[in-house]
Amino acid sequence: MAITPENLLNGPLSTQKCTLGCPILDRSLGGGVPCNSITEIVAESGSGKTQLCLQIALHFQLPVSHGGLAASSLYLHTEFPFPFRRLHQLSHSFCSLYNRLYNGVNYNPCDHLYVHSIHTADQLLDIMSKIESFLVNRNTQLPVKLIVIDSIAALFRSEFDNTPRELKRRSALFFKISGKLKALAKRFSLAVVVTNQVVDFMGPSEGINGVRVGNLGALYSSGRRVCAALGLAWANCVNSRLFLSREEEIVREDDALVDCSDGHNLCRRTTRFLHVIFAPHLPDTSCEFEITRDGVFGVERR
Amino acid sequence: MEVSRLPISASQRGKLISAGYTTLSSLSSVSSSDLARDLQISDDEALEILKVASHGSRLERMNKNSVIVNGARNAWDMLHEEELLPHITTSCADLDNILGGGIKCKEVTEIGGVPGIGKTQLGIQLAVNVQIPPDCGGLGGKAIYIDTEGSFMVERVVQIAGACVEDMSEYNRFLQKDFQPSGIKIQPKDILEKIYYFRVCSYTEQIAVINYLEKFISEHKDVKIVIVDSVTFHFRQDFDDMALRTRLLSGMALKLMKLAKNFSLAVVLLNQVTTKYTEGSFQLSLALGDSWSHSCTNRVILYWNGDERFAYIDKSPSLRSTSAPYSVTSRGIRNCATNYKRVKLM
Numbered sequence: 122m123a124i125t126p127e128n129l130l131n132g133p134l135s136t137q138k139c140t141l142g143c144p145i146l147d148r149s150l151g152g153g154v155p156c157n158s159i160t161e162i163v164a165e166s167g168s169g170k171t172q173l174c175l176q177i178a179l180h181f182q183l184p185v186s187h188g189g190l191a192a193s194s195l196y197l198h199t200e201f202p203f204p205f206r207r208l209h210q211l212s213h214s215f216c217s218l219y220n221r222l223y224n225g226v227n228y229n230p231c232d233h234l235y236v237h238s239i240h241t242a243d244q245l246l247d248i249m250s251k252i253e254s255f256l257v258n259r260n261t262q263l264p265v266k267l268i269v270i271d272s273i274a275a276l277f278r279s280e281f282d283n284t285p286r287e288l289k290r291r292s293a294l295f296f297k298i299s300g301k302l303k304a305l306a307k308r309f310s311l312a313v314v315v316t317n318q319v320v321d322f323m324g325p326s327e328g329i330n331g332v333r334v335g336n337l338g339a340l341y342s343s344g345r346r347v348c349a350a351l352g353l354a355w356a357n358c359v360n361s362r363l364f365l366s367r368e369e370e371i372v373r374e375d376d377a378l379v380d381c382s383d384g385h386n387l388c389r390r391t392t393r394f395l396h397v398i399f400a401p402h403l404p405d406t407s408c409e410f411e412i413t414r415d416g417v418f419g420v421e422r423r
Numbered sequence: 424m425e426v427s428r429l430p431i432s433a434s435q436r437g438k439l440i441s442a443g444y445t446t447l448s449s450l451s452s453v454s455s456s457d458l459a460r461d462l463q464i465s466d467d468e469a470l471e472i473l474k475v476a477s478h479g480s481r482l483e484r485m486n487k488n489s490v491i492v493n494g495a496r497n498a499w500d501m502l503h504e505e506e507l508l509p510h511i512t513t514s515c516a517d518l519d520n521i522l523g524g525g526i527k528c529k530e531v532t533e534i535g536g537v538p539g540i541g542k543t544q545l546g547i548q549l550a551v552n553v554q555i556p557p558d559c560g561g562l563g564g565k566a567i568y569i570d571t572e573g574s575f576m577v578e579r580v581v582q583i584a585g586a587c588v589e590d591m592s593e594y595n596r597f598l599q600k601d602f603q604p605s606g607i608k609i610q611p612k613d614i615l616e617k618i619y620y621f622r623v624c625s626y627t628e629q630i631a632v633i634n635y636l637e638k639f640i641s642e643h644k645d646v647k648i649v650i651v652d653s654v655t656f657h658f659r660q661d662f663d664d665m666a667l668r669t670r671l672l673s674g675m676a677l678k679l680m681k682l683a684k685n686f687s688l689a690v691v692l693l694n695q696v697t698t699k700y701t702e703g704s705f706q707l708s709l710a711l712g713d714s715w716s717h718s719c720t721n722r723v724i725l726y727w728n729g730d731e732r733f734a735y736i737d738k739s740p741s742l743r744s745t746s747a748p749y750s751v752t753s754r755g756i757r758n759c760a761t762n763y764k765r766v767k768l769m
Contacts, residue, residue: 124621124631124635126567126619126620126621127620127622128616129577129615129616129620130612130615130616133577134577134578135577135578135581136576136577136578151578155576157573158574158576159573285700292659293659293660293661293662294661296656296657296659296660296661297660297661300624300625300657303572303573304624304625306573307573307622308624332537332707333537333727334537334538334539335538336539338727338729338730353537353696353697353698354659354697356537356538357538357655357656357659357695357696360572360574362538362539398539399538399539401544401574401579402576402578402579404753
């Protein structure tokens with residue numbers, strides 16, 4: 122076997138990336154979702170992780186000239202039900218936004234999104250070899266360049282006991298899954314996006330539970346201190362980690378911007394932030410974003 | 424080797440020399456009966472002398488090949504040699520300080536820390552810094568980067584290399600004042616070209632690459648650093664046979680240590696952090712277990728202290744266990760901003 126080093130100058134001087142569909146979000150991610158690596162999105166439920174994943178999957182279809190990779194995506198979902206209605210809505214907005222590209226052609230973005238449900242961690246491991254042959258055979262109209270796992274946490278949170286032996290088995294499984302995903306990412310130069318849940322932070326901030334991972338000293342969402350699920354072992358398995366936080370503030374009616382809900386002259390306004398927790402290629406940045414009917418978009422801070 | 428140094432009796436030695444057998448090679452082709460006749464001794468005695476002589480010449484051959492048997496180096500020489508050993512700067516003066524000048528050649532240094540603390544950043548920085556030419560105080564060597572995790576981002580290397588090139592031309596300007604920097608200016612592209620990048624996707628691949636390194640480096644003698652980012656990743660995947668894992672790891676560590684010594688290059692192994700259950704509570708420690716912790720000459724642990732990143736010398740035969748802050752900037756690893764100001768004021 123001849124082992125030769127890769128010549129770094131042969132490839133592009135920047136990792137291939139795919140747009141998220143918003144220049145502000147792209148900017149804070151250094152151009153978009155990188156290929157050849159695993160990007161994790163950590164957030165509590167209702168923070169927009171699934172929406173962001175769907176949006177990314179749609180934008181991978183864009184031609185390279187528009188920041189996409191002209192590729193289809195594989196969407197493995199572990200949380201039920203799969204948000205078909207929202208996908209439909211987003212793909213509709215996607216089509217009308219890029220109507221010049223798809224004008225006149227009978228193009229349905231959903232045709233390039235392969236959805237598969239996963240119920241257990243072992244099932245995920247089993248399906249890896251099938252994914253590999255799926256990628257090798259290239260039966261798809263557009264090559265697959267994105268694998269989404271939404272969410273990785275759901276597979277692990279119920280199945281394992283909290284004993285040292287089970288935890289060891291669990292982290293071995295993490296590394297195995299991650300190793301397989303990274304090997305696929307490398308071989309087919311595709312991007313992997315996984316979502317992860319948060320758990321409430323318990324106990325004293327010093328000691329093992331309070332181990333700081335990444336740029337933020339502590340993660341806060343909805344006023345609670347949280348940390349990413351699946352612990353330190355899983356944190357070693359991803360290349361980049363993003364955190365979506367949200368805070369609800371009560372504002373007076375006249376300041377109200379969104380989400381007018383009750384009639385007591387008080388309004389709730391949700392502010393959302395995307396933080397880079399760690400990434401080999403990104404500085405410590407964060408950016409405000411909002412979720413609208415048409416998708417997830419960054420907000421320029423005044 | 425002279426016959427006079429053979430461990431035989433003085434009378435035998437005298438007989439040998441007076442009969443004209445002065446060197447070991449002169450004894451190599453003579454038969455025991457001829458020798459017995461020449462020396463007027465018994466056949467058994469002659470056979471005994473030949474045995475000792477052939478053992479002596481075997482020892483001599485080994486001496487030529489290996490340094491271990493040749494125990495004639497004293498500690499003073501070794502100290503002197505160690506002082507002359509080049510260091511690879513980390514680009515953070517505080518970190519260089521506690522490391523005794525930087526990452527040492529001929530040694531294996533392990534660097535560990537939590538995700539996001541800057542292990543990969545430090546790895547990339549060292550792969551760039553090893554190339555600083557001698558007239559800027561560097562080694563002018565090349566780097567081997569073994570990536571097991573896929574966190575090596577070319578754009579980040581370009582960024583760090585660009586900053587390094589800028590710093591070098593600044594240094595040149597500082598030294599030579601108005602003179603133009605001599606020679607052709609280094610481009611970030613040249614730096615990229617001198618990093619041999621291996622991406623490995625399994626532990627078998629990792630071992631294969633490390634076994635292959637000896638051949639590769641003997642063909643590329645200017646390699647001065649080998650970085651493995653990280654040694655850990657593939658060894659945490661479902662190893663049922665922990666004894667096998669320990670054997671593989673220690674074999675790998677031995678190979679790397681040999682490379683470091685033989686080619687006088689630095690080996691930097693990045694490691695992850697895990698929780699370890701000891702005495703009823705969970706503690707943070709570097710991964711791969713206790714036997715692995717003996718495999719490296721130096722051990723540096725990176726950790727958060729408040730909002731600052733710190734490095735701590737956990738194990739070293741020659742350095743004090745101290746810690747120093749560092750920061751990860753867009754230009755690479757640098758001194759902490761607060762410290763930097765203080766130094767500047769002085």
